[in-house]
Amino acid sequence: MTENRPTVQDTDEQPPAAGGAPAGTDQELPAGDAPVPGPALDPLEEEGEVAADYLEELLDTADLDGDIDIEVRDGRTYLSVVAEGDDDDALSALVGEDGEVLEALQELVRLSVLAATGRRSRLVLDVGGHRARRADSLRELALEAVQKARETGASVHLDPLSAYERKIVHDVVAEHGLISESEGEGESRHIVVTAEPAR
Structure with a gap:
């Protein structure tokens, strides 16, 4: 399964050692100095990442292959799961008759965002192009x-x-x-x- 999210390229750098200094050096950070945190994610981008992680685990558990697309527009996060190879019938179990399963799955994804961020989500989930x-x-x-x-x-x-x-x-x-x-x-x-x- 692949996911259309930004990836971090591998480098030859080693992770920081336990003391906080880069591995392979004898330097230590002065006492009290903490690593500077990276830029905070936009709340909608963050909920998209949390939701995508949840969906990825669910697809793995159900032994289903799919690509996950994340889009933020008009103040709302949209997630789409499409089958690899454009065989959307493979994901029909996640849609159900008239979309009942999809609606329930969307609520579960929203709850996963609430549990992880403490914020209620209005994200929209589509599977196999059903909502479109x-x-x-x-x-x-x-x-x-x-x-x-x-x-x-x-x-x-x-x-x-x-x-x-x-x-x-x-x-x-x-x-x-x-x-x-x-x-x-x-x-x-x-x-x-x-x-x-x-x-």
Whole structure:
């Protein structure tokens, strides 16, 4: 399994000895001097690294091969797991029917970030391109709702969606000048599209 993360190139330098001085030298750091820490990671980059480590262990445990891509955009971390050799069917067990397993796995990854950093994460996990395909179908669904609302003048109620999926639909509806609102609670929360033009 490979992971698309920055790597550190090997060098001929030896690691510091226990006393803090580079191995192979007789020098010792003065008492009280501590090594200067490297630059701190951006919080989103850090959660991406933590999440990728968690996913790498999970893939190894499940004996699955996959590449892990990390991307930070729009204030959120996105992780994608793609099968080596573009055989995304090999990862279908991590998606499940209608993405239920993927949703549960995403929550586990978010919990791993919380445990490691103490911060709640809004990262989005995709496996085998499932979310990308789902986003395309949601855009089509939103366009159909927009067209129906315009033609009938009536409100169009969509099936319940996750918060991430609702945002995709809201964005498409807004682009076409109509209003969409979320209604309901919990698993029943869904979008209503109205023909009233957006203000």
